[in-house]
Amino acid sequence: MSLSILKAKAAAALFGHDNATQEERNLRNIIWSGAFVGFIDGGIVTYLPVYLARLGASPAIMGLLSSGPQLINMLLYLPGGVFVERQSNLVRLVNWNVFLHRSGYLLIAALPFLLADVHIPLAAAIIWSLINATTSFFWPALLAVIQRAVPPNLRPRATGGRWATMTVVAALLIPSLGYMLDHMPFPTGYQLAFIVSFVCSLPNIYFFSRIRIPPAPRRDSDGGGQQQSSRLRSFFGPFLASSLFVRYNVGTALFRVCLSMPAGLFSLFWVRELQATDTWIGLRGMVGYATLAVSYTIWGRVAHNMGHRRLLFISGAALGIYPVATGLSPSVEWLLPAAMIWGIGVAGIDIGLVDMLMVTCPSGRQPSFIAIANLLASAENVVGPLIGAALAPLIGIKMALILSGILVLGSIVFFLLLPNREQEHAAHAAYAAP
Numbered sequence: 001m002s003l004s005i006l007k008a009k010a011a012a013a014l015f016g017h018d019n020a021t022q023e024e025r026n027l028r029n030i031i032w033s034g035a036f037v038g039f040i041d042g043g044i045v046t047y048l049p050v051y052l053a054r055l056g057a058s059p060a061i062m063g064l065l066s067s068g069p070q071l072i073n074m075l076l077y078l079p080g081g082v083f084v085e086r087q088s089n090l091v092r093l094v095n096w097n098v099f100l101h102r103s104g105y106l107l108i109a110a111l112p113f114l115l116a117d118v119h120i121p122l123a124a125a126i127i128w129s130l131i132n133a134t135t136s137f138f139w140p141a142l143l144a145v146i147q148r149a150v151p152p153n154l155r156p157r158a159t160g161g162r163w164a165t166m167t168v169v170a171a172l173l174i175p176s177l178g179y180m181l182d183h184m185p186f187p188t189g190y191q192l193a194f195i196v197s198f199v200c201s202l203p204n205i206y207f208f209s210r211i212r213i214p215p216a217p218r219r220d221s222d223g224g225g226q227q228q229s230s231r232l233r234s235f236f237g238p239f240l241a242s243s244l245f246v247r248y249n250v251g252t253a254l255f256r257v258c259l260s261m262p263a264g265l266f267s268l269f270w271v272r273e274l275q276a277t278d279t280w281i282g283l284r285g286m287v288g289y290a291t292l293a294v295s296y297t298i299w300g301r302v303a304h305n306m307g308h309r310r311l312l313f314i315s316g317a318a319l320g321i322y323p324v325a326t327g328l329s330p331s332v333e334w335l336l337p338a339a340m341i342w343g344i345g346v347a348g349i350d351i352g353l354v355d356m357l358m359v360t361c362p363s364g365r366q367p368s369f370i371a372i373a374n375l376l377a378s379a380e381n382v383v384g385p386l387i388g389a390a391l392a393p394l395i396g397i398k399m400a401l402i403l404s405g406i407l408v409l410g411s412i413v414f415f416l417l418l419p420n421r422e423q424e425h426a427a428h429a430a431y432a433a434p
Contacts (some may be wrong), residue, residue: 041289042289110123181282319345327400
């Protein structure tokens with residue numbers, strides 16, 4: 001076989017110019033687009049909290065870094081869902097949101113040129129909260145695209161594969177940046193890491209633009225007071241009438257609160273309690289994300305057969321153990337096995353919650369249902385970090401981590417409210433029926 005033929009086949013496998021079905025090409029582009037998100041998770045998402053901790057950020061500011069975006073999105077998810085339902089080109093909407101969000105990374109990188117060190121943590125937390133306002137439009141549109149782009153049996157592979165490629169890239173990037181940060185002047189290394197997240201994540205937009213789905217049916221707005229009231233009833237009515245959707249939100253509420261409690265405390269514990277260098281934090285990230293990549297692949301292939309409720313019990317228990325294992329770590333070396341537990345748990349929770357949510361969303365109303373679910377999740381994720389930030393000064397960061405983990409383990413009992421495998425299949429059949 002000639003070199004030109006081999007190159008053509010490689011290009012076809014990468015970019016989709018082959019005899020695959022449109023669903024298979026969509027699956028491929030969903031997965032490839034996710035790979036470049038790894039430059040965000042491995043860059044600014046990992047090292048922004050570490051940067052602020054090294055600048056002396058308080059637990060309250062670290063809590064704001066976690067809860068601030070959720071608080072803003074609480075106000076925007078409902079109008080965001082309504083807006084998304086009125087758009088016909090959801091792929092383009094996702095990409096515009098992505099670009100606007102990531103442009104904020106450059107502003108955070110520029111803060112040392114604009115402010116004194118003492119003011120940077122609060123400014124960075126506020127900017128991070130504001131740029132994450134795009135999430136209120138991004139998530140309803142993204143999940144609606146995935147639901148339309150691939151059939152139910154391929155969705156775990158789509159979400160699992162997308163996150164797996166993302167985490168492989170992040171696992172390679174995190175230790176590289178950690179080593180760089182330990183050998184560059186402060187804060188120049190962190191500024192460069194944030195710029196890398198912006199520039200290297202841009203190909204994600206190209207691959208996502210190659211996804212092809214039918215134009216979404218638009219739900220046009222109505223005018224007038226009576227028409228506005230009628231629209232509100234039509235918006236909230238299906239949510240309240242859908243028992244599966246209500247059970248999903250009730251069954252996951254306490255878990256989300258407890259899970260988010262230590263969100264702002266991990267970086268503080270690594271830096272202040274364990275005196276971890278950026279190289280060690282990078283190694284911890286590499287181990288965690290490598291485990292995450294493997295776990296996404298495994299869970300993505302078995303989730304449809306084992307049922308998402310069972311998957312959530314297993315992965316939820318792992319995420320309860322993680323903060324306990326972290327808080328009990330006597331030295332930085334022990335962060336590595338804790339990171340493996342984190343990777344196993346996060347992969348299962350991501351796949352299980354997203355796929356379970358799509359099961360409960362009726363066809364044609366996905367953006368609005370997803371918007372309501374995300375609004376409730378945002379409220380829960382606002383409360384959790386604030387509780388964690390309040391606990392840390394009272395009982396110490398270590399005990400706050402351990403207590404959070406114990407509460408997570410207790411909260412997974414509410415997963416019994418979620419649909420089991422048979423109920424999931426029945427919901428798929430009902431929504432697929434004409």
